[in-house]
Structure formats: structure tokens, C-alpha cells
Amino acid sequence: MTSHDPDPDADQTAPAESTRGAKPGLLARMSASLSDPVLRALFTATAVSRVGRGVFLAVTVLFFTQIIGLSAAQAAVVLAVSSGCGVVASFLGGWLADRWSARRLAFTFELLGGLLLAAYAFAGDFVSALVLASLGGFFDSIGHSARSAIIARGFAADRRVHARAVLRTVTNLSIAAGSGFGAIALALGTPEAYRIVIASAGVVCALGSLPLLRLTAAVDAPARARVGQVRTETGSIDTDAAAAALSERRDWNRRSPWRDPRYLLLTVLSAVFGMQFGVAELGMPLWVTENTDAPEVTVALLLIVNTTLVVLFQVRASRGTHELRVAGRVTMIAGWLMVAACLIYALAAGLPTWAAVAVLVLAMVAHTFAEILSQAGAWGLSFELADQVRAGAYQGVFGMGFSLGALASPIVVNATAITYGFAGWAMLAAIFLAAAFGIWVIARRAAAASAPLAA
Structure with a gap:
């Protein structure tokens, strides 16, 4: 997490001693990235x-x-x-x-x-x-x-x-x-x-x-040969090339994400954890306005906190998450942070106004870092565990799972936290932790399986 991949396009001139240890700011890092x-x-x-x-x-x-x-x-x-x-x-x-x-x-x-x-x-x-x-x-x-x-x-x-x-x-x-x-x-x-x-x-x-x-x-995806379009200069079908094209098509079909149970499970678990966006968009505003003494403007304050932290830390927190073990580890950390966020949100009920606001801000900080880390882990795993020959289909399936999670999140959040209060928040915390644990197991096993191949 703390290592920094060198930028191949960066200036190779040695920095002056007075600035050798200085780290570039957010805008400088973004500008360097845009050389691609x-x-x-x-x-x-x-x-x-x-x-x-x-x-x-x-x-x-x-x-x-x-x-x-x-x-x-x-x-x-x-x-x-x-x-x-x-x-x-x-x-x-x-x-x-x-x-x-x-x-x-x-x-x-x-x-x-x-x-x-x-x-x-x-x-x-x-x-x-x-x-x-x-x-x-x-x-x-x-x-x-x-x-x-x-x-x-x-x-x-x-x-x-x-x-x-x-x-x-x-x-x-x-x-x-x-x-x-x-x-x-x-x-x-x-x-x-x-x-x-x-x-x-x-x-x-x-x-x-x-x-x-x-x-x-x-x-773009590499062009694929069509069985019926493989012809010789005389116009007849080249049987050897046609057979090769047919074999390529069969291999193409075997590489479908729908035949990859590990990736499908990753998609489902990521969709479940992705319901944390529903907590921010629906659960938090309803909880603040209906169950706490915090003023309604607190909702806007919490969203500003969320946006600010994402802008400041998303790029930094994503370093190294193309590695399977790192992606699994940051997802597990995100799971525990989401547990903390859910329970702290729940504790805001019944507190005096100033204390409720302070507790809600703390909950949003934990929630936002859970969001940042879970997204970084999900991106890394969704790319690394996909078959690059069918990269589009794999990313489409992963995106579809996320969309399903977004559809389900209002129902789940309302049926737990908003309906049952502290007990409902605890249910949500358990759901997020279980999803993070499942993703961690997938990443750990995938890393172990790929280690002999890399050796």
C-alpha cells in the first residue's frame, strides 16, 4: 500500500537535495498520469x-x-x-x-x-x-x-x-x-x-x-477470423484455416464469464458490498433526519466529507491493488471499516445535537475509507481474475452485478437499518463483513494458485 510504482514518463533528472524527500501533490500526480x-x-x-x-x-x-x-x-x-x-x-x-x-x-x-x-x-x-x-x-x-x-x-x-x-x-x-x-x-x-x-x-x-x-x-478487441470468410485466392474455402477459425470460436465460447464460477462469485460478493453506496445515498439521509437530533444540513456536510476524502485518497489507496493478495487485504480492511461505520451511525440516535453531528462525521469517515478501499480491491480483482481474451464480457458481467446491487440496496437498507434501528445496523454490518471475507478468500486462493505459475 505504501509502495509507489515509478512513472516511466517522469523526469529522470535527480532532484535537488532540498526537495528529494518531497512528495508531489494531488494535482501534480494527476498531471503526471495524463502523459498517457x-x-x-x-x-x-x-x-x-x-x-x-x-x-x-x-x-x-x-x-x-x-x-x-x-x-x-x-x-x-x-x-x-x-x-x-x-x-x-x-x-x-x-x-x-x-x-x-x-x-x-x-x-x-x-x-x-x-x-x-x-x-x-x-x-x-x-x-x-x-x-x-x-x-x-x-x-x-x-x-x-x-x-x-x-x-x-x-x-x-x-x-x-x-x-x-x-x-x-x-x-x-x-x-x-x-x-x-x-x-x-x-x-x-x-x-x-x-x-x-x-x-x-x-x-x-x-x-x-x-x-x-x-x-x-x-x-479495441483483436479481430477474429470468421469460419465462412476464410477463403483462398481462388475463392474456395481454406479448410485448414476454417478449422482453425472454428477452433478459435469454440475456445472463445469456453472463455465466457458465465462459465467462470470464481468470477461470478466475486461479482456477487462485490455487488453485496457495493450496497454500501445505498447506505450513503438512502440510509444515512433517512437515519439523520428521522432518528437523530442532528440538523438536516448535516446530510450535506457528510456528503462533502465523503467527496473530499475520495478525491484526496482514492488514487493513493489504489496503489498495488493489481496484486491479488493486496486487493484481498484492502477489501478485508474495508469490511471491518464498514462494520465500524454501521455501528457508529447507529450510536448517533438519541445523542445531543453536537454529539450526534460529531458521531455522524466519524461514521462517514470510516464509511468513506471503506468505500475507497473496497473500490480499489474490486477493480484490481475484476481485472486480474478476468480472461483478457473476453475482457469486455467479463467487465460487463461485473458491471451488471454492481447494477443489481444498486437496485437491491434501497430495499435491504430500508429493511434493516431504517426498520430495526441498532439491530438493523448490526445486520448490515454482518452482511458487509461476510461479503468482504468471501472476497478475501477468493483473492487469497487465486494468489496461491497463481504463485506456482509465476515461479
Whole structure:
């Protein structure tokens, strides 16, 4: 965790004695990372598109309920269906990225997704909002899976997790900035303001797809021979080449992630631990407002704490997690931190206002470091345990599992912590710890199995 991979593009000149021990700051480290053209293109695309997404996240629910006139239940249905479409699209995007150009898929579907977000501005009822949300969620998830395939193929093994960490950092910064722009519509409160801001956000998301055009064919899957297209110069089928192509196809099918029980189990357990995002998005706000004496503004304070810590520590915490044992170890640490976070959240109930706020901040710090470490571990394992021949399909399956976890998290969090209080928080803590332990076992066994091969 404390080791630092040398940057091959860094200046090789020896530093002066007075600065030899100095560590570069966050911005300096990010700038050094962007010497890689693939990461630079992904970074730019992410920075632009996530600003638009931040605007959209800030105003969507209120636009549905206050401007269009949907009920809270209808708004929930729209968002749930959008997430459900994303589950299917996650696998489909990875599957397509193994067969066609991942960069073109990412560009096309992220462009379409942005335009659909802009079209929200013209929604006027439940049906139109539902259709736009479904298509938007579907296209956005396909584009996201194609990006994961690009990362799997566009970087060396020891740089993939670093790339994901850099992109997650800029995602948090951009969404925070976008949320600030979204506040303009919230402050004005008029239908025109909402529609202009939403249309602008969609256009910004669409513009974020343009840097993906700078990616080269090196990030695409290698071309595969087609059995019926293997012909000699005279036009007859080359039987030897056709047999080889048929054998390649059979080998291709055998490499499906659906035939890899270890990876499927990793996906399920990672999805379970991924429900910790539901704790931050649903459980924490409801717990703060309904079960503690902390003021409602505490929710915003805790989210600021979360975003700040992710920006400061995600890249640093991701070092070395391309190694299986390290990835398993940081995931286990994340499990114990999540146990601590759940129990500390629960303790905030019944405390005086100042004490409740202090305890909630402490819980969020533990929760955020659990999030940071679990993401780093999940990225490392999802890349290292995947078959690189089918990198797109593997990343699609992993993304689909995460989407399923996101769908389940509101139900699970409400059925445990919000319903049963301290006992419910303890149930959640046990769930997270069990998932982390299972991931740790998978990583440990995979490392042990790969050791003889490396010897």
C-alpha cells in the first residue's frame, strides 16, 4: 500500500537535495498520469460528461415532482426502471465491446445518452419521463461497459487500477461542480430554469463523448477470423484455416464469464458490498433526519466529507491493488471499516445535537475509507481474475452485478437499518463483513494458485 510504482514518463533528472524527500501533490500526480494518451482521452471525456451528470443528479427528482407533477411513487418507478435497464445494458455493452470497436461503442452510446438527458427537458408526463429514463439508462450503461473494456485493454496490468482511481477522482470533482450549477435551477425554481439547466446538462454530457474519438484501435478487441470468410485466392474455402477459425470460436465460447464460477462469485460478493453506496445515498439521509437530533444540513456536510476524502485518497489507496493478495487485504480492511461505520451511525440516535453531528462525521469517515478501499480491491480483482481474451464480457458481467446491487440496496437498507434501528445496523454490518471475507478468500486462493505459475 505504501509502495509507489515509478512513472516511466517522469523526469529522470535527480532532484535537488532540498526537495528529494518531497512528495508531489494531488494535482501534480494527476498531471503526471495524463502523459498517457489513453488516460488523457478518458480523463477529458469523464471530466466533461460528469459535470453534466452532476447537474442532472441535483435537479432530477425535484423536476419530476415539482415541474412535471409526478408523485413520489412515480418518480421512484422512473428511476428504478432506468436502473433496471442499466443492468441488462451493462452485460450487453461488454459483450459488444468484444465483437466491435469499444471506442466507437463508447462514443456512440455516450453521445446518445447525453442527447437523451437533454430530451428530459421536454418531458411532460409520467410516460415520457419513463421512456426517456429507460433509454437513457440503457445507453449510458452500454457506454460505461465499453469504457471498462477500453481500460482493460488500454493499460498494462499494473496501471489499470490506477487509471480507474484517477477517473473516479475526476468523476467526484466533476459531479460536485455540476451539482453547484444545478443549484441555479433550484434557486430560481421556475419550469423554464429547470428545463434550460437540464437541456444544457445533456448537451454537456454529449460533448463529453468527443474526446473518445482520439482513442486508437489499440483499445479495441483483436479481430477474429470468421469460419465462412476464410477463403483462398481462388475463392474456395481454406479448410485448414476454417478449422482453425472454428477452433478459435469454440475456445472463445469456453472463455465466457458465465462459465467462470470464481468470477461470478466475486461479482456477487462485490455487488453485496457495493450496497454500501445505498447506505450513503438512502440510509444515512433517512437515519439523520428521522432518528437523530442532528440538523438536516448535516446530510450535506457528510456528503462533502465523503467527496473530499475520495478525491484526496482514492488514487493513493489504489496503489498495488493489481496484486491479488493486496486487493484481498484492502477489501478485508474495508469490511471491518464498514462494520465500524454501521455501528457508529447507529450510536448517533438519541445523542445531543453536537454529539450526534460529531458521531455522524466519524461514521462517514470510516464509511468513506471503506468505500475507497473496497473500490480499489474490486477493480484490481475484476481485472486480474478476468480472461483478457473476453475482457469486455467479463467487465460487463461485473458491471451488471454492481447494477443489481444498486437496485437491491434501497430495499435491504430500508429493511434493516431504517426498520430495526441498532439491530438493523448490526445486520448490515454482518452482511458487509461476510461479503468482504468471501472476497478475501477468493483473492487469497487465486494468489496461491497463481504463485506456482509465476515461479
